[in-house]
Amino acid sequence: MxxxxxxxxxxxxxxxxxxxxxxxxxxxxxxxxxxxxxxxxxxxxxxxxxxxxxxxxxxxxxxxxxxxxxxxxxxxxxxxxxxxxxxxxxxxxxxxxxxxxxxxxxxxxxxxxxxxxxxxxxxxxRRFLVIKKPVSVTIGDKRATVIPSRQYKISFDMQFEHPVVKSQFRTLTFTAESFSDEIAGARTFGFLSEVEMLKAHGLALGGSLDNAVVIGDDGVLNPEGLRYSDEFVRHKILDSVGDLYLCGHRLIGHVKALKSGHELNHKLVTELLSRPECFSLVEFTPQESAAPFNLPLPELAWLEA
The missing domain is CATH 3.30.230.20 (lpxc deacetylase, domain 1)
Structure with missing residues (x-):
């Protein structure tokens, strides 16, 4: 086990x-x-x-x-x-x-x-939450879906109406190494106009260029620039990993997100947990976990790559 x-x-x-x-x-x-x-x-x-x-x-x-x-x-x-x-x-x-x-x-x-x-x-x-049937939630033009897969993946399609950010897409196949190397270092970000508004309402009082990427009309204001060319969507994936952990288990499934955020991530977890027919709680041996595309358990026969 x-x-x-x-x-x-x-x-x-x-x-x-x-x-x-x-x-x-x-x-x-x-x-x-x-x-x-x-x-x-x-x-x-x-x-x-x-x-x-x-x-x-x-x-x-x-x-x-x-x-x-x-x-x-x-x-x-x-x-x-x-x-x-x-x-x-x-x-x-x-x-x-x-x-x-x-x-x-x-x-x-x-x-x-x-x-x-x-x-x-x-x-x-350890019990893994294995997705058996797709679950999807939407808010307006935002959508988050989780489908069966033999691995934990997050594919994030991020879209903003801003000349600096625009759209970014990335897929993470989760391992401890891929998370540490590709995602963990991506910083939270915000737009200068929003930061000023938040501070005027008593929020973001601790925010600075030392702990966030701040985006102005013409570019990133941080003097060191970005850590990755697609740092914004990497951070969205980081947020998703944390939000989805509130399901209480490690996931095996493919999360596909379009313009998602904390609200939609939470809605997806809540919807998933309310539909027990869409998942199974499964224990694996180390050998099975090390070869996720060759899991021999009969109840995983329906999983896609």
Whole structure:
């Protein structure tokens, strides 16, 4: 069997909150098998625990926010993606503020922090959510679909009416290496006109060229430029990895997104979980996982490449 994993050691990181502009400290701790990812607002008395799952999502404007019992934690998507990318199934997240630190706008610093903690393998099998039938959701001209596949893939078609961004398309076939090398370092981005509006409404108070790619009318304002020529769509995939992890399991399926964002990602997870006939929860041996195109299990006969 492939077994669930947690951190071997406790690790701590601090950084600026994108919207509050305040310094926030976050500590990741090992957790028992079957725990999942649980956030703890340790600045509240008593502390409030919030499971990172679709039913606890309370807001998807600008970021993904989970909440429970009067407490919330926002901008969780980069950390959730980093945990997924590092193979962490179970972890406690102690946080002393209402949002995850934005760091440099990407998941790379969080990946490094998790790796510093090391990985502990449990004796309890990991269950994969395997897509059996297509599930699709739409909002206006935006669409997100997940279809059967022998691997976890995300294909993202990003379109903006802006001369600098325009349209970008990329497909990620997920592995720990492809996530780390191709996606984790892609930074969040925003348009200068929107940043000014957000700050006028008391949001994005911690935003700067140090933690976001800012796009003006004629180009990128960051003096160092972009990390990748298609950094924008790579970051959209990064957000999707984190948002989709709120299904509570590692996915095996092909996600196809057109102009998607946090709201539509959440809607896709919610729709999928409401339709149990469209997926199976499956345990794999390491040999089966290493050869995803040759899975011998009879119940996977319907999977496409």
């Amino acid at each position: 492939i077994f669930q994993q947690t951190l071997k050691n406790k690790v701590t990181v601090s950084g600026i909150g994108l919207h509050t502009g305040k310094t926030i400290t976050l500590t990741l701790r090992p957790a028992q098998p079957g725990t999942g990812i649980v956030f703890h607002r340790v600045d509240m008395s008593p502390a409030v625990s919030i499971e990172a799952c679709a039913k606890n999502v309370v807001n998807t404007r600008l970021s993904t926010t989970i909440g429970k019992d009067g407490a919330s934690v926002s901008t969780i998507e980069h950390l959730m993606a980093a945990l997924y990318g590092c193979g962490i199934d179970n972890a406690h997240v102690d946080i002393n503020g209402p949002e995850v630190p934005i760091m440099d706008g990407s998941a790379a610093p969080l990946v490094e922090t998790i790796r510093n903690g090391g990985v502990e393998v449990s004796s309890k099998a």
